[in-house]
Amino acid sequence: MTLEGFEKKELLQLSWHKPMMAQIELTRDCNQKCVFCFRACCPGKEYSTLRVNQWKIIILKLKRLGVRRLNFSGGENFLYPGFTELVAFAREEGFVVIINTNGTFSCKAVASNTGEIIFSIHGLRETHDKITNKRGAFSAVSRHISEVAGSVRISVNMVLIKLNYNQMNDVFEYFDQLCNLYKFSPTISIKSLFGFNHDDYALNMTRELLSDYKKRLARIPSQKIELKHGFQSIYFGDPAFYTAPAFPLPNCAGGKYKLVIDYNGDVYPCNFFKSDKFYCGNILSGDEMEIWKVGKGFNLFRELVLQEAIPQKCQSCVKKARCFSGCRAWTEQYQKGGFENAADRRCEIGDAFVGS
Amino acid sequence: MKKRMISRSVSFIKKNEVYVFYIDFSFIFLRGIAARLMDAILEKASLDGWFNLDGVPEDFILYLISKKIVVEEAET
Numbered sequence: 001m002t003l004e005g006f007e008k009k010e011l012l013q014l015s016w017h018k019p020m021m022a023q024i025e026l027t028r029d030c031n032q033k034c035v036f037c038f039r040a041c042c043p044g045k046e047y048s049t050l051r052v053n054q055w056k057i058i059i060l061k062l063k064r065l066g067v068r069r070l071n072f073s074g075g076e077n078f079l080y081p082g083f084t085e086l087v088a089f090a091r092e093e094g095f096v097v098i099i100n101t102n103g104t105f106s107c108k109a110v111a112s113n114t115g116e117i118i119f120s121i122h123g124l125r126e127t128h129d130k131i132t133n134k135r136g137a138f139s140a141v142s143r144h145i146s147e148v149a150g151s152v153r154i155s156v157n158m159v160l161i162k163l164n165y166n167q168m169n170d171v172f173e174y175f176d177q178l179c180n181l182y183k184f185s186p187t188i189s190i191k192s193l194f195g196f197n198h199d200d201y202a203l204n205m206t207r208e209l210l211s212d213y214k215k216r217l218a219r220i221p222s223q224k225i226e227l228k229h230g231f232q233s234i235y236f237g238d239p240a241f242y243t244a245p246a247f248p249l250p251n252c253a254g255g256k257y258k259l260v261i262d263y264n265g266d267v268y269p270c271n272f273f274k275s276d277k278f279y280c281g282n283i284l285s286g287d288e289m290e291i292w293k294v295g296k297g298f299n300l301f302r303e304l305v306l307q308e309a310i311p312q313k314c315q316s317c318v319k320k321a322r323c324f325s326g327c328r329a330w331t332e333q334y335q336k337g338g339f340e341n342a343a344d345r346r347c348e349i350g351d352a353f354v355g356s
Numbered sequence: 357m358k359k360r361m362i363s364r365s366v367s368f369i370k371k372n373e374v375y376v377f378y379i380d381f382s383f384i385f386l387r388g389i390a391a392r393l394m395d396a397i398l399e400k401a402s403l404d405g406w407f408n409l410d411g412v413p414e415d416f417i418l419y420l421i422s423k424k425i426v427v428e429e430a431e432t
Contacts, residue, residue: 004374005372006374010371018366068365247383
């Protein structure tokens with residue numbers, strides 16, 4: 001395939017020549033203990049986090065690399081001393097700043113330097129408190145959202161498990177009424193290799209669940225939904241979505257446009273792939289361009305696309321260019337360390353395949 | 357006073373007298389006169405991306421700005 005005389009491989013490599021965004025984990029410390037946390041963050045653990053000046057060096061390196069969006073994830077960012085200073089610094093350097101928080105701290109000090117604040121809310125009232133293992137967490141997040149409503153874009157992340165699944169639409173309606181949500185992201189939990197074991201709470205991925213989940217998503221205004229972990233490929237059935245524009249790019253950010261930076265500066269392609277096999281280097285001590293270009297984790301994700309290391313069935317699917325066999329953390333092989341030639345198990349269950 | 361420069365976030369290659377730029381999940385192709393104007397701009401670009409726009413039509417620069425290929429930054 002060529003476009004305007006350029007080969008497919010040339011265009012793909014051009015598209016991931018520079019990353020667009022970086023997700024920074026300032027700390028793994030957290031004042032909540034969410035039962036499903038994919039990073040196993042919780043109170044009381046000591047982490048050797050970097051100093052403010054070291055993070056400033058990293059932020060400048062990311063600027064040189066071409067990154068424009070900085071997402072401060074976590075742990076809980078507000079537990080990191082100097083967080084407010086780093087947000088202001090990133091803004092001054094021209095980044096669009098996005099903050100993830102559990103909402104137990106006031107966000108007023110960072111709102112003016114932030115493009116979007118994403119609150120993690122996993123249910124209404126006592127459901128949220130139970131899931132986060134923190135009494136009063138729901139009233140705190142509601143209060144802190146009200147404080148900044150109207151001054152910054154506010155979004156909500158909700159991780160769906162057995163305890164809160166039925167509240168998905170209620171949570172959307174409650175917070176959309178409170179602050180006119182920018183985005184709402186209700187996401188079925190992944191059993192991360194690096195998080196808490198939550199087998200007892202995780203939803204069983206069945207045909208009935210996916211069908212019901214899609215119906216619940218359809219009740220939310222489409223412009224407010226943010227789908228994650230490649231669920232677009234399961235949710236959208238219209239072939240036109242997958243064939244436009246003339247050269248559609250894969251959904252998955254791994255190795256294409258995003259870096260994930262741990263609390264110690266270690267770089268990985270994805271939150272769910274943080275083993276030695278996917279380690280890309282340390283951005284504080286290493287050369288940022290080299291890490292992006294030859295980091296082994298990034299290249300594993302890129303090679304999957306370049307070599308088309310996807311199952312035979314996916315090769316003939318209309319959705320291939322965008323889906324590329326879906327989210328790697330949703331394959332049967334993820335728990336065993338598998339990566340290539342593995343299908344996203346939601347595809348079969350959700351009847352997402354569209355033959356060409 | 358603002359200076360104009362090629363965005364740090366843009367990537368491009370040239371092949372057979374056609375440029376392809378990539379930014380924000382989009383490809384932008386320049387050929388013919390546009391490609392020749394781009395040649396002229398890049399010839400004058402300094403290592404840090406600043407460039408002298410003497411002789412380059414303003415309409416073309418505004419087009420590049422609209423496509424985020426060129427950005428304006430305050431002089432420091």
